[in-house]
Amino acid sequence: MSKLRLVIPLLATLPLLAACGGRITVQVLAEGAEAEPVDDVEVQFLPFDRDSLFAVMISQASTPEPAVPTDLQEAADTERELRDVWSAAESAWNNVRDSMRTINTRLENLDQRSVDYRRLFDRFGDLETEERSLNRQRQSAFDRFNEMQLATQQRVDSICIVIDSWEEATFANYGDVEEDLLAALGQEVMADTTDADGMASESASGGPWWVHARMNSAAGELYWNVVVEGASSDTLRLQRENADLRQGVRQRC
Template sequence: MRRTLPFALGLILAAAACGPAEVVVTMEIDVPNPEGDGTMQLALSDIEVQLIPFDRDVLFDSMATAYGTPEPEAPQELLEQRAEVQAAQAEWDAATQRWATIRDTLQTLSEVLETLNRGSGDYVVLFREFNEWDGQLAAAERQQERTFAVFNELQQGTIRASDSIRVLQDNWADDAFADIGMVYTEKQRALGLDWVVDTTDANGIARGGLKVKPGQYWVYARYEMAYTELYWNVPITVEGGEPLTVTLTRSNAEERPTL
């Protein structure tokens, strides 16, 4: 009996080690704080996350090399113009935020003034403050309009060029990676490992759908922003036992320009 129990326990542990292992992925990035200075953490919800049993970048690089014709690149001039558009939008956003702050402050002061006696000292002080803010509102609105005009003009100048390059790149990819589905299937079959997909919830967490056989995997996800995208292709080793938690942030992402 003493020999049987350890042997049976060993079989149980071995079976558990070979069973599906769970991976939990959390996604969050730092973004500007809309209510003040500094940054805040933003949970990325409704983002598709994949566990792939091979490095997809290696396959794409290999197929691109075999195709022979290089991928059409966006001209440096266009990238610089898009950087100007991004900077102009940031100025417009700042001007809009400034205008909104003044508007909200005036609304708050107006509501407080309505509760005060017009002959009181508090009313006089707040009324002066109201007039000071009110004097800034028109200038803030003009600044908002000016910055939007600059942003809109720059943006319109890049739309057609960006669309043209994007069409060329899409057509190139359709040809260069025409057999990618078959390559994926053969690669996964040869490895004998799982390929699973899940989506992050409102808290930026993907759990429950990422259960795979132990082995080497890559956590693949992407998050599109206005002018760039965050791209993750993070290698991990999945073992049995407790769930493995992987956190995707700006620090382990590649930020790529988009058109």
């Protein structure tokens, strides 16, 4: 496949880069109500849209992209739901066990004849009963999840081999095409890793720039490819709201 067939159409879609410089600052935040900063996430700053480049290469592939069978995708979705049920049951069980440990520590420092001791002792007994029930629930939830996972794993492995083989052939010269694009734009791909505050930044001249990162979450892989016009004093926050959520079979490949 000619690199020119890839580079020229993509260059035509890119705005000209301005000369001004500055910094692009990013903060990666965890999924959920707390939105805690996430460290050790690689963030790339690219002067072109990598998704557009992938789309061009896919459109010029010698064979169509392999499709995941509908029933296998549905099985993978069910497996994810069962995993979430198990995870919730595991969390509830652990919370009760933490409460039991806290009460046990307090009991060790109380007079067994005191009212507080009897009250906490009774509460510990109630938690023991709850813990046994939750333990059965979490084990049952795990068994259902594990059974579904084992039932689908061989088919998932098989389709992943097909997908990996197709991607290897389709994107074989991605590195060369990217190198030519960067040379034509007079730019380079930059990268930084988020710190304890979830922050990453790079000096950037011109624009636009595409900020790329990915991170696994309980719901699936969060994938960011967010365009910014150029350096700014504002911080770009990468969170669930501006991410693509990737789930199912392809996420496991």
